[in-house]
Amino acid sequence: MFKSIRQLHRENQWTAFEAEALPHLSALFRLAMWLVRERAEAEDLVQDTFTQALQSFHRYEKGTNCRAWLIRVMFHINSNRRRASARLQIINETDERIAETAAFDPPTPQGLTEEEVLRALRSLPRPFEEVVLLSDIEDMTYKEIADTLGVPIGTVMSRLHRGRKLMRAELASYANSRGIGHKTGEPSASSAGK
Amino acid sequence: MQCREFREVADSYLSDELLVETNHDMIAHLEGCAECRRELAARRELRTALRASFDKAEELQIRDQFADRVRRELRDAAMIKATPISRRRVWVAIAACLLVAAAVALSVVWQRQRAQTPGQIAGGNRPEPNVAQVKPTDIQPHLAPTAGDADMVLAKMSELAAGDHRDCAINHRLPQSPIDLEEAGHKYDQAFLNLKNAVRSHLTDSNAEIELVGAHACIFKGRWFAHIVLRHRGRLASLLVTRLDHAEGSPAQAKSTEVDQHGQIIACATASGYQISCLRTARHAIFVVSDLAEGENLALARGLAPSVYKHIKSAEDIT
Numbered sequence: 001m002f003k004s005i006r007q008l009h010r011e012n013q014w015t016a017f018e019a020e021a022l023p024h025l026s027a028l029f030r031l032a033m034w035l036v037r038e039r040a041e042a043e044d045l046v047q048d049t050f051t052q053a054l055q056s057f058h059r060y061e062k063g064t065n066c067r068a069w070l071i072r073v074m075f076h077i078n079s080n081r082r083r084a085s086a087r088l089q090i091i092n093e094t095d096e097r098i099a100e101t102a103a104f105d106p107p108t109p110q111g112l113t114e115e116e117v118l119r120a121l122r123s124l125p126r127p128f129e130e131v132v133l134l135s136d137i138e139d140m141t142y143k144e145i146a147d148t149l150g151v152p153i154g155t156v157m158s159r160l161h162r163g164r165k166l167m168r169a170e171l172a173s174y175a176n177s178r179g180i181g182h183k184t185g186e187p188s189a190s191s192a193g194k
Numbered sequence: 195m196q197c198r199e200f201r202e203v204a205d206s207y208l209s210d211e212l213l214v215e216t217n218h219d220m221i222a223h224l225e226g227c228a229e230c231r232r233e234l235a236a237r238r239e240l241r242t243a244l245r246a247s248f249d250k251a252e253e254l255q256i257r258d259q260f261a262d263r264v265r266r267e268l269r270d271a272a273m274i275k276a277t278p279i280s281r282r283r284v285w286v287a288i289a290a291c292l293l294v295a296a297a298v299a300l301s302v303v304w305q306r307q308r309a310q311t312p313g314q315i316a317g318g319n320r321p322e323p324n325v326a327q328v329k330p331t332d333i334q335p336h337l338a339p340t341a342g343d344a345d346m347v348l349a350k351m352s353e354l355a356a357g358d359h360r361d362c363a364i365n366h367r368l369p370q371s372p373i374d375l376e377e378a379g380h381k382y383d384q385a386f387l388n389l390k391n392a393v394r395s396h397l398t399d400s401n402a403e404i405e406l407v408g409a410h411a412c413i414f415k416g417r418w419f420a421h422i423v424l425r426h427r428g429r430l431a432s433l434l435v436t437r438l439d440h441a442e443g444s445p446a447q448a449k450s451t452e453v454d455q456h457g458q459i460i461a462c463a464t465a466s467g468y469q470i471s472c473l474r475t476a477r478h479a480i481f482v483v484s485d486l487a488e489g490e491n492l493a494l495a496r497g498l499a500p501s502v503y504k505h506i507k508s509a510e511d512i513t
Binding site: 010014017022025029034043047050051054112114115117118121137139141142160161168171 | 209243265
């Protein structure tokens with residue numbers, strides 16, 4: 001008849017978790033699916049993420065960005081799973097070096113399809129893909145991205161800059177191949193060099 | 195601000211991550227540069243398109259069944275099952291309880307060990323533990339209401355007397371064999387000389403049903419006792435006399451105890467089921483120990499007290 005204090009505490013915790021965290025379930029699944037690409041693996045990752053988040057929910061500061069907190073939990077779990085792969089790190093370093101060499105800053109093409117936009121994002125090296133994803137899609141701040149990836153804010157900023165530049169270059173190549181130009185005027189050589 | 199600089203930070207501007215001053219510079223540049231306005235609008239549009247594409251991409255959508263299962267399992271985990279952290283807390287709580295229990299047990303053991311020293315029982319100043327066989331918890335001094343320092347000395351010494359009675363008269367297991375009382379009188383304490391005769395004459399005069407079983411001097415826990423073993427009502431009783439050292443038996447202390455100067459014996463303590471009645475002179479403590487009832491033991495002691503007190507007092511006066 002009477003609920004124990006422990007039971008009430010559990011109910012309250014669940015109510016708070018249900019209200020704050022569960023609305024982000026679909027968004028986190030999309031992110032997980034994008035990162036791991038396999039549905040079964042993505043479901044495992046999301047399940048583990050929410051289970052871990054429920055257990056650690058007392059650490060979540062109410063009023064802060066719960067979605068960013070959940071994403072951080074998910075990246076932590078996912079990075080632990082991938083940690084064994086030393087090869088990945090080598091590839092990342094190579095990608096960083098390639099990105100450094102992309103000096104040309106192309107204008108942003110318009111009139112592209114959704115599929116082309118996603119393909120351009122997918123074409124990015126993983127470190128740049130992650131920061132663009134977290135910034136432009138998940139709308140996380142530089143600080144939240146830095147905390148999630150465990151890198152300095154300066155690294156986030158430079159990766160974002162390079163990643164977006166690479167993405168624009170990729171999109172420009174799609175646009176050129178389809179004969180799509182800019183809606184209003186191409187950036188002139190003079191304006192690019194201003 | 196130049197167009198190149200504008201494009202460098204255009205995305206940060208869209209993310210609202212720029213300093214206020216830089217924002218002002220951006221706005222100022224935008225007002226005069228149509229090309230950068232278009233570029234900014236294109237980037238904003240690309241960002242919107244990217245987000246929309248991502249949100250709508252069919253292959254990225256969650257299955258309803260999976261979403262329902264996750265919700266259900268999480269709810270079960272939250273409401274019914276203990277989470278791993280909860281379990282960890284339970285174990286921490288159990289460990290804390292065990293620690294507290296261990297601390298309490300150690301405290302009890304420590305208290306008992308402290309209580310085994312007679313100084314702790316009577317609040318006195320004896321440094322060495324004694325009477326190992328006498329359970330300290332059994333010792334219950336019940337001194338006269340006017341008991342002072344002299345009585346406390348007797349109370350402490352009574353534990354030794356009880357131990358000697360048990361180990362010598364009852365169990366015959368003293369580590370050192372007793373010696374003749376007269377010999378001890380010559381060697382250690384002249385008050386022991388003729389003590390046996392003093393007791394015997396009392397027994398003869400009083401016609402009491404007390405049998406003199408034996409007399410000797412024995413050492414218990416480093417202290418010499420004149421030990422007269424008696425039998426009364428089928429029970430063994432011990433009359434024990436020991437000399438007090440300077441700290442225990444200063445004349446000033448003895449004189450301050452009026453009852454002692456009159457040779458009045460008092461019920462002193464009980465230890466391990468033994469009744470102990472005691473009396474002191476200026477330099478000696480006298481005990482009667484038995485497992486008789488308290489009143490019987492006290493009566494026995496009171497019967498013996500005048501002749502024993504007189505004998506010891508005379509010896510002290512001579513020396």
